[in-house]
Amino acid sequence: MKADAPEVRTTAGVLSGETGKAGTAVFRGVPYAAPPVGPLRFGAPRPAPGWDGVRRATAFGTPPPQSAVFGTDALAPADADDGDWLTLNVWTPEPGPGAGLPVMVWLFGGAYVIGMSGLPEYDGGRLAREGVVLVTLNYRIGIEGFALVEGAPANRGLLDQLAALAWVRDNIRAFGGDPDRVTVFGESAGAGSLAALLATERAAGLFRRAVAQSVPAPFLSAGLAADVAAELAAELGLRPTADDLGTVAPGLLPAAADALGARMGRYAPRWGVLARTAIPLAPVVDGEVLPRAPWEALAAGAARDVELVVGHTRDEYRLFMALDGTLGEEMAEDRAARALRDFSPDGAGEEAYRKAFPDLGPAGLYELVRSDWLFRMPSLHLAEAQVAGGGRAYFYELVWETPGMGGLLGACHGLDVPLVFGNLGGGLPALLFGEAPPAEAEELSGLFRSAWTRFAAGEGPGWPAYDVERRPVRLFDVRPSVTAYPEEVSRTLWQDHVFGALPLLAARGRGPGL
Structure with missing residues (x-):
């Protein structure tokens, strides 16, 4: 050849x-x-x-x-x-x-x-x-x-x-x-x-x-997923069946999901916290x-024979704030308060977050609670479930702050992807790093690639396995280190929360949100 x-x-x-x-x-x-x-x-x-x-x-x-x-x-x-x-x-x-x-x-x-x-x-x-x-x-x-x-x-x-x-x-x-x-x-x-x-x-x-x-x-219970599907099909005047939806060209279906996502807040009485998202x-x-x-399954030992690396970025939600134009802008107090009520764990409410993070203003609290609910705490709890089920997990946090958007992005969601692949230019990487990626990004990319490929080869990622007493975590920075999980305040707030399938809160009524 x-x-x-x-x-x-x-x-x-x-x-x-x-x-x-x-x-x-x-x-x-x-x-x-x-x-x-x-x-x-x-x-x-x-x-x-x-x-x-x-x-x-x-x-x-x-x-x-x-x-x-x-x-x-x-x-x-x-x-x-x-x-x-x-x-x-x-x-x-x-x-x-x-x-x-x-x-x-x-x-x-x-x-x-x-x-x-x-x-x-x-x-x-x-x-x-x-x-x-x-x-x-x-x-x-x-x-x-x-x-x-x-x-x-x-x-x-x-x-x-x-x-x-x-x-x-x-x-x-x-x-x-x-x-x-x-x-x-x-x-x-x-x-x-x-x-x-x-x-x-x-x-x-x-x-x-x-x-x-x-x-x-977000993982959906069957009841909630069926209710969502009924509303998606209703956008097209159809029933949520394979026969009905099969009459619609595939390229036309995403518009129905987009239309529903744009007004999901109306469904909060039925869909709860899912309705506060756009997906x-x-x-x-x-x-x-x-x-x-997954959290329940892993805690019961479903993946005890699979080695797991899991982690998150420090400033997960900043990317989404950049995309919706709120990053770096002043935020109304009532918007932050609603986010604290919607996304804080198990009814702990906004006061628990305000007390735990007294130096954060509305935008900081909004970003933090949405980061914790959406990515940071689910990732941590997955590692802890794996350990509880008799498996091995390694945990990391990306803390390096990208210079993209004048440094406002911090260590945002998605920053790890170009670093892992080593593709630092064009497209989304240009938003994250700017037109000329700094030398630090190339160095950090090498650390990620080495850790991921070493792990794939069966040699471990290069830092100690996670346990619930010492909580060792690899911090990915230009100068990497291993320390106890650094988001201890958030971890404590969420320690009794159980991540699971989001439920349907009420039966479908005659109109949206009823």
Whole structure:
């Protein structure tokens, strides 16, 4: 084979890739399941058909339909309705069987409504060059992937991820990978997906290690998910069934979720804290694909055989404040007070936060309580659940402050992603680091890549395992250190809170919020 056109043989046929800019072989747009269209729409993923001859694998697959919330819908091509979304990409420094390299499989984030594996920040060349086989994948999101639809299995996005992992098990040896040394890593909704995979028996044996970066809180009970689905379908004048929704072109469904998200506050009497967010979809604790919420499942030992790295950034919610224009602006006292009432743990209320953080003004309290509820405390509690269930967990916090937006972003949500992949320019990285990433970012990226690939190789990430007495945490900074968990005040406020499936608070009435 030509050096610039590497070939591998998979169970479905021969693939021809190319040499990437980092010098690794890359195979793009590889189908791991059949397109979920026609009679397969809203169904569990089915095996991808094989092919004769050599299939070129040099272009990313079509991304799934995107929400317009953060503008990613503009990145979805006009042919997104073709349903050819279930593809993956492989970067490898040593294509061909026999190398036995560790494998890392990436699950993108995006609030379960946006995301695609072909974004430049997910280019796997630099990570693969560290001595791993790197896999990224598309999976169904939005209504296609996560709405609870009558006549369809729940959590179709998770089922897609499981199908991709089964493909890795059956094929990755041909790319130089070891199917017995698979690490799944993901951030934000990708970390939430990973938490769900840790909790389901269907993932048993598909991966040995996991890295969950900023685990989000929202998981929905079946009752709440059904009520949300009814409102989503009502946006289109339909019932929440596979037959009805199957009459709508896939590219038109995200608009229904966006419309509902824009007025979710009206549903607070039924949906509780979920209504205070703008995203109506999340994994569903349906009793089949996902029997229990991840925190409960891990505490019962569901993932005790999987080594886990989990952590968060220090200033998680600042990115979202930057996106909605409130970062660095004065905030009305009543807005902060409502956030404290809505997001503080178990009725502790705003007074508990005000007493615990007396030096913070309205904007600081608003940012902190939303960071704690959405990412920081769910991540910490997942590590503690893993330890309680007899498993091993390692915890980290990213505390380095990016110079992006004049330093206002701090150590914000998503900052870890370009650092882990080593892609520091263009797109979102340009917002985070500015047009010229500082040398400190490159140094920190090297620390992340080394820790993640070392962990994937079975050598541990480079700091002590977490325990509930000493609480050792790796602080990622230009000068990294290990210390007791630094967010002790928040941890104490949340120590008795139980993260689980969000409930439906009241039956559906005759109108929104009734």
